[in-house]
Amino acid sequence: MTITETRRTTLPLVLLAGLLLIAFVMRAPFISVAPAIADIQAALDIDSATAGLFTTLPVICFGLATPLVLVLTRRSGINNSMHIALAVVLAGIVLRSAGGLGAALAGTVVIGLGITIANVVVPVIIGRDFAGRTTEVTGFYTAAMNLGAMTATTLGAPLAGWLTWRWALLTWALVVLLAALAWKRATPVTQESAPPEPTGVPSSKTPMNRRLVAGMVFCFAGQSFSYYGVTAWLPTLLADQQSLSATQAGGSASLFQMLALVSAFGLPWAIRRGLSSRAALLLVCTCWISLPLGLAFAPALWVLWSCLGGFAQGGGFTVIFSVVVARALNSDDARRMSATVQGVGYILGALGPIIVGAVHAATGSWVPPMLLVAGMIVVMAVGGSLGIGARPTGTAASR
Template sequence: MSTTHAPPGRAAAVAPALLVGAILLLALNLRGPIVAVSAVTEQVRADLGVDAATVGLLTSLPVLCFGLATPLASVWLDRLGLGRGVLVALAVLAAGVLLRSAGGFGVALAGTLLIGAAVTVGNVAVPVIVGRDLPERAGPVLGMYTAALNVGSMITLSATVPLAGATDWRLALAAWSGFVLVTGVVWWWATRTLPGTARTDGTHGPSPAGTWWRRPVTWGLTIAFAGQAFSYYGVTAWLPTLLADRLGMTAVAAGAGASVFQIAAIGGALGVPLLLRWCRTEWVPVAVVAAAWTPLPLGLLLAPEWWAVWCVLSGAAQGGGLTVIFTLVVRRARDLTENRRMSALVQGGGYAVASAGPFVLGAAYGATGGWTAPLLVVLGAIGVLLVAGVAAAWGARDLRGGQRGAVRRPGPGNPG
């Protein structure tokens, strides 16, 4: 007598692979819709009748949302569960992408806020989902996730310009809502079929509400991520201008040169999990990432003609920095509830600080008329990443013998 059910072993093997695929598709949507505007800034500015600084809100506001909306995103996921919470957020993201192209600047701003809020939910959810459903693969999966964030940005930037040329900027930006909907279908299928999803979808756990935020590791990782994110968004905003000023590049060449910094992040995102696996203590990968970040500000100060080398090294570091911090959150959280809360605080605090990065570097440039002060500011932020990150990771157990603070699953021998 036959049965239509797959063997238990096969179901367990297929569902994690499907979930990883859904996470990577989700990552492609967590930066692409935001950076797409930068590819058609001039068309948007001319059509909406606003200046360059005003249209810049369409790319800077989502980063501010990452910081301010993170507590609400954590509550949202607590109420709806991880699978349903992200699925609804993808629907909101698609609506925001469409709304942004539907009217004047006020409507575009409203759509942008929806995009920022929806992406914030995805930002918070991914480390929690990885810690819950893929704990033994946390490093590699978070590395692939970080790489997919950068790939999504590159795909969107490269495809939006020809789409706008064939149609207009509104249709070019709105077209990305279709990819969001495809991701939503895959996400629904992955979370629906994952073994144990219905039983463990809630993120409630036994962590006392008054203890998780008192842990030094929580604040150390928050401060470290603030240094990482501040450096990344500040450099991303001003690197093309810096290359044009210091090296006499054309705007097109400077933009292409700055893309090296973004592309190199893929190597760092995929390489850091290997480093985490090889090193016996967690602070070493943090120190390596911070050290690899320093060539960009120092190199552009002392030997700007080698800019491509500095962009490759520090680009890999910025991709690796995101991966190592998210991995430490997963490893140090004592249960699923603490994972969600730590992820929310680390990202909320870090992104709130990061939203000031472009402004602070621009103010330093305007006040001094040169790039020495802005680059020293970046170097200082990298120092914050180094000190806070190493302090948070200090004293870990031998990683090859077990992970300290790894997220624990409920079970007969582990009720928490």
């Protein structure tokens, strides 16, 4: 077997394993806070608004720090940027559990900064090293990310009760270390730079398809607002409406994360067999909107709504970023498109938990905030449909 043949065999296995471990820790370190929030509030003597910062600050970082990530990736390269991302997340996890409120909030910001780097870098790696399989690998990436979130949601409260909240949150440092080792093993078989660009398509000067980017920005904003708004408050909503304990509500809410695995694998399979990206998006939005409307008007069927919404939230992420990767002309274009869509989308997504919580507090009901989430899903459907329908630029394929 030649070196080239060996590399073709090794690359997907080693690199995919590294990406899946990284994806596993790209949401769990801060989602794990929600099931243990009561213990954290008691230990740090803080109110609910301050406690909410532990889940909103990382998402704010996803939006505001994205321009800095573009500078980092240009100077350090894609592979080194991922090493930096994992080191920063690890440092943030340790800092968060090391002291009082100041250290906890500072560590949370550091975690957000590290994950922001990974958010931008992963789609570039998928487009660069998995050409021809971007939709499937994006689905694997989404599945692993939701598996991490599901694990954090399910085990958060039991671990906090057994180990105390500080040690429970610190356990994620071990998983990050494992992901860092996997990425170090994968790095030698990745391509640090993209293959030569087609003649006449200079990566640094190629304008992005503005209609595509604008549409996907609105689409991802609706997806992020809905996902983080529901993730932050679903355990509380279930406890209020169904009289579940904190542990039961956390475990029940994990259905919302678990069903994302179905769409993460199922939608790439369907798209590969002829389902258009627009049809996939509209299917996702139809399932998505059933969750807030169902919880508002038929809460007794919350298991069904959680399953449909979970399917949708995983599918939405998969469809959005498979389109971004597929329409990019080259690695630089993918990096800039990914940063733009995520930079704006995550800023609005960070407002989801805050606004949903504020509307609930003001009205004393879960119906108005759920209707607000439904409205953002409509924005997602319209923006995504318009963006996907944009005329391809240059030589990028339309999918």
